[in-house]
Amino acid sequence: MAKLLSLAAGAALLALAAPSAHAQSIRFGLKAGANLSNLAGNVVNQSQYNNRFGFHGGVMLNFGLANDLLSIQPELLYSQKGFKYADQSYTVLGNTYRNTGSVRYDYLDVPLLLRLKVSGVFFEVGPQYSYLMNISTDRTQTYNGSVVGTAGSGTSNLDNVNRNELGYVGGVGFQSSQGFLLGVRYNGAFTDFAKDGYSNNDFKNARNSAFQAYVGFLLRGK
Structure with a gap:
């Protein structure tokens, strides 16, 4: 996958830089999903961690070649x-814990895609840079059946996580x-979410993973 992305990124840069490669159309678009x-x-x-539904949306430019x-x-x-959180109990040293709720990471994603379109069907691949803007936690933790902690719609400390992601x-x-x-499309990460030495060992080698479904519109402008 890394070799494929390197080839795609290289092809994209060459296509943009080559004097003979004149863009035949430049289109602005909007998308959401x-x-x-x-x-x-x-x-x-x-x-302990289940899939979470979220939103994405933004703008795009398409340079036709x-x-x-x-x-x-x-x-x-x-x-x-x-x-x-999977809303399931787990036991540590004879004590029972349960987490409920979810954690949301707000990212600014900047993908650079090489796109092949044939008869309306297109395939796209490329690298992506992401910047973590915020973490919001909505969690309730119980200990042996009693609530021992809550975290609601607050902003978490970002010092222990990698805000820049490739x-x-x-x-x-x-x-x-x-x-x-x-x-x-599928979004994967090469960068670990947590920095070295992060106290929560569950996230030590964790990476973001997201499947996306979207609709959009490309304007036919030059």
């Missing part, structure tokens, strides 16, 4: 990621001749 996110990687107690068969598409997106995107979709878009 749903995220299904969780933690991936070597996560301790993975069964080679009769619009190929295009380069940078995007700027607000994206909600995170996870939902990742990758791959997807498929359909684009009508009028510019309407319908697609699905």
Whole structure:
């Protein structure tokens, strides 16, 4: 996957820089959709974390090349990621704990995609930079049946997490001749979510993972 992304990024930069590669169309677009996110990687107690639904939306520019068969598409997106607690009990040294609620990560995603479109069907792949803007926690923790802690809609401390993330995107979709878009994609991360030495060992090697479904529209402007 890393080699594929390197090739895609290299092809995108060459296409933009080559004097002979004149953009045949430049289109501005809007998009919005749903995220299904969780933690991936070597996560301790993975069964405690379920998928969480969130929102993403933003703007995009599409630079058409080679009769619009190929295009380069940078995007700027607000994206909600995170996870939902599985609402199950776990026991440590004879004591029973339970977490309920969810954690939301608010990201600014900047993917740079190489796009291939044939008869309306398109495939897209490329690298992505993400910046973590905020963490919101809505959690209730019980200890042997009694509530011992809550965290509601507050902003968590970001000192122990990597706010800058490098990742990758791959997807498929359909684009009508009028510019309407319908697609699905996957977002993965190369960067661990937590910094070295983070006290919560569950997140030590955790990475963001998100499936996305979206609709959008590309204006036919030059």
